[in-house]
Amino acid sequence: MAKLPVSADEIIKVFGPHKHYPEKGAVRVNIQNPDEIVKTHCCFCGLQCGIKLKKKNNKVVGFEPWKEFPFNEGRLCPKGVQRYMQDNHPDRLLSPYKRVEGKGFVPIEWDEAYDAVIKEIRRIQDTYGKNAFAMLSGVSLSNEKSYMVGKFARVALKTANLDYNGRLCMVSAGAGNKKSFGMDRSSNSWADLAHAEVIIVTGANVSECFPVLTYKIWEARDNGAKVIVIDPREIPLARTADLHLPLRPGTDSALTNTMLKVMIDNDWLDHDFIDNHTSGFEEAAEAVKECTLEWGEKVTGVPADLIYKAAEMWGKAKTSFLMHARGIEHHSKGVMNVCSCINLVLATGRIGKPYCGYGTITGQGNGQGGREHGHKCDQLPGNRDIENPEHRKFVADVWGIKEEDLPGKGLSAYEIIEAINRGEIKGLLSICFNPLVSLPNNNNVREALEKLEFYAGIDFFLSETLRHADIILAGSLQEEEEGTTTSAEGRVIRIHAVVDPPGKAKKDSEILMELARRLGEGDKFNYANSEETFNELRVASRGSAADYYGISYERIEKNLGVFWPCPSEDHPGTPRLWEDKKFNTPDKRAHFNPTPYRNPMEMPDEEYPVILTTGRVVSQYLSGSQTRRIGKLVDLYPEPLLELHPKMASQYGIQQNDLVKVSTRRGTGLFPANIVETIREDTVFLPYHWGGVNSANQLTNDALDPVSKIPEFKACACKLENTGRQKSKDSAELAILSRDIQY
Structure with missing residues (x-):
């Protein structure tokens, strides 16, 4: 029997209505005299701009530019200016929850939540095998948590099937x-x-x-x-x-x-x-x-x-x-x-x-560091190859396990979804990943979530995907835990804990360590703090292509970041690679690769004559789980608009703001037209930050690159139909409320 998502009505009973923040009349905290101003970094995109967050009564209440940080020198984008608004947001998950049939999600205590997760992990793995339980992770996590997830999946869960949302990115x-x-x-x-x-x-x-x-x-x-x-x-x-x-x-x-x-x-x-x-x-x-x-x-x-x-x-x-x-x-x-x-x-x-x-x-917050230290299906810390015997032996020794006990290469993110639909994977744990919005052909993703025998998720907001969960574990924002990230330049930087997680929410690392302890592997996850985790990461990366061994918290603070590779504590770091012309290949040469051209997997034809491409807009970020909750960012771009050229609009009789039905071989959506001259005449564009009826990814092609396993988001064939109706002023809100996918 399919496990349907918790309904919007049930969610509102428990959590209240979804809020854009701040609301009119919201109580404002006095930010004139903050208790502390903390230097840290923006949580959005791989630029990782420096920012100062203001703290008052254990709440983030504002920000100041950090002009001394060398990359952005105080500059911030609209998302960076508003990023502090998610702290203390009314939608924050403040405790664990469990699904109760007929009641939706019910708050529970941590012991009950942990016990339920461990019980189901053991039941599924005892019944179907270790790899029948999978994990999906996200690169909004710090380097320390990315490293811990990779170790947790292989050592505590003992599954090969771990991958991350960087599979959709870098x-x-x-x-x-x-x-x-x-x-x-x-x-x-x-x-x-x-x-x-x-x-x-x-x-x-x-x-x-x-x-x-x-x-x-x-x-x-x-x-x-x-x-x-x-x-x-x-x-x-x-x-x-x-x-x-x-x-x-x-x-x-x-x-x-x-x-x-x-x-x-x-x-x-x-x-x-x-x-x-x-x-x-x-x-x-x-x-x-x-x-x-x-x-x-x-x-x-x-x-x-x-x-x-x-x-x-x-x-x-x-x-x-x-x-x-x-x-x-x-x-x-x-x-x-x-x-x-x-x-x-x-x-x-x-x-x-x-x-x-x-x-x-790099697109995601820690997209660079997150793809270096081990929560990819084919990777171990230091960008090591999980199928290389020498690499496996090195990391197994650091982790204190036998090399033969280290799982091999698993399935990539979309392949995990396909394996769930085939009945090969029965259980799933996710952390900071919203695949129901961010994966292509997401009707297929929804079907997979409904087939799972058990699903638990760690996150700080209730995402579209988490509405299918059996257990929700309330985790932490970036500013609620110490750590490091690595910018798109390769600069390792410090993330500071500004406040504690609110309510009964916990730090992500605490949740992972407690789950590992209850799975019998606590001795391998006994970290006193994030710096201890980072120091183990340094050792695990030593001598690798992504060598962090010479980087310490102290050096990062002193130098406002250190560029890897940095193989020793007296090494200055490497802002510019390959000045000696010795590349990191076996022959020390850079390699040309032949690139014979082929077309995309799906070309326009008589039935689907238009090219659809997708991307981002300035005020929204990835699946929108964070930015769609911040009122000023929503006001800038409240709903996805279909960009099309005036000549195409004329061909279909489409006027500005007409509701256009867009169909591909995978799904159909309804989007207001935005007629612009800044796009090719044969192409339409949709941003992908929304779920449900607003989702661009109900249309996109799930064909994968044979090497990277990345989906083909940027090119597929579609057809357009003018409905003859204009969007109403309330169409964005109606779209959010009209289907049991969002609330």
Whole structure:
């Protein structure tokens, strides 16, 4: 029998109505005389901007700029300015809850919650095997908690099936970086942007998703840099760029392959670097030999003269920086797209030098550190390979277990959902992951959640996914526990505990350690504090590709962050990689990778003639569980809008604010039209921060990259139907209340 989500009415009985905060008439705390002002970092996005949080009566009540922190120098985006509002929010989970049939969620004590979770873990694993219980984690967690989750799943749960929501974010970049450089990190501190002559930004809506980074690019432009933006939409950065290449979604590697072909034909290459410090150039050149300008224009939709101009600007520059984000990575060929970008960097030899580099813009708060220390299905701490016997032995020794007792490679995040639907996985524990909103084809995800025999989740707000839980464990916000995160640059920074978790909520690490103790492995999780956990992480990463051994809390505080790799306590850290031209590959050379082009898995056709792509907006973050609760951010963008070009709108008779039915082979949604000239005529765009009837991911394709297992969020085929109705003023709120998915 299917286990349906707790209904909206039942949730309101227990929790009260969902609130945007602050409400009119809300009691305001006097922030003029805070008890303390604490230096820490923003919880949103991989930039991890420095911020000072004001504390009053054990509550975060405001913020101040932290001008001394070197990356953002006090600058914050709209989300950063409002991030303090989630502390003491009326929707905070303040105790554990259990599902009671007919009553919804009922608050319980911690002992009852722990006992229920342990009982079900043991029952399911005794009945179906260890791997029948899975865990899904999130990279909003600190490095310490990411490390602990990886250890907890392998040592306490003893399951191979652990993965994380970075699977939806950085894994294509990570795999491409490893293939090319043997290391998964941006090559430089982004201070090097300032004097780059040419900057390529591809698949990254920097101005909305990473606004503070825009300043770094503007600084370079003020110094004379030329900026090339590659994106299907005329995003804000494109409006001031020297060159905008509005390619057809899913054709990224066709464009970069054509650029490489132009560079080869015109000999805009660094032959000394290619000959002495790389391998595989001939194979990469062979793969692009048919990628003529005419072919590139036909496939990408970008005029041939613009492709040539971009190749010329890049090829002739003396210094340059290439940056990308999810726009090229959210594809079933995301790794290939990443490698094709890296090929452009290697062909010019502009890496490992001042003002020359390559960077992957990390989307989630600890997307960099979270993918280094062990809650990926194929990874151990230090970005070690879980299938490498030497790596397994090293980590097993640190953890005090036998190598043969360490589980092997498990399933990735979406593969776990598929395994639940096949009946192979029966139980699930999640922490800070909202797959019902963030995974593609989420009707399939909902079906899986309803099939689980047991589901428990650790979180601080009741997400759409947690409405399917049997037990909810009230966890902590970033500012409620000490730790570290790693920024998109590779800078390890300190997160400070500003306040304690409210009510009966607990620190995430305390919950994990208590579950481990009750599973009989408490001696391996006996950490007195976060610093002890970090010190064990340092040892577990020693000698690895992501070596943190020389980084300590004291050094981070003293230097406002330390760049890894940092192999010893007297090592200064590494803001700029590969200055010695010795890459982290077995032959110490950077590797060109051939990137033969193929189309996305789903192309427009007669039945579904329009291309759908998805992304973010400036005021919302990921699945929206945090930002959709903050009133000023909701006011900026209260509901998902369907962006389409005036010519497409005219073709379908669509007016501004008309409700448009959007259908794919996986689902159907209804969205108000936003008619703009800043998008391709053959493409529509939806932001993905909402669930239920507002969900873009009920439409997206769950095809996976064969290497990274990342889904193809950025390109699928859809059809449009004008309903002839306009949205009402209350349509956003009605959409939230209209279905038992959100409340």
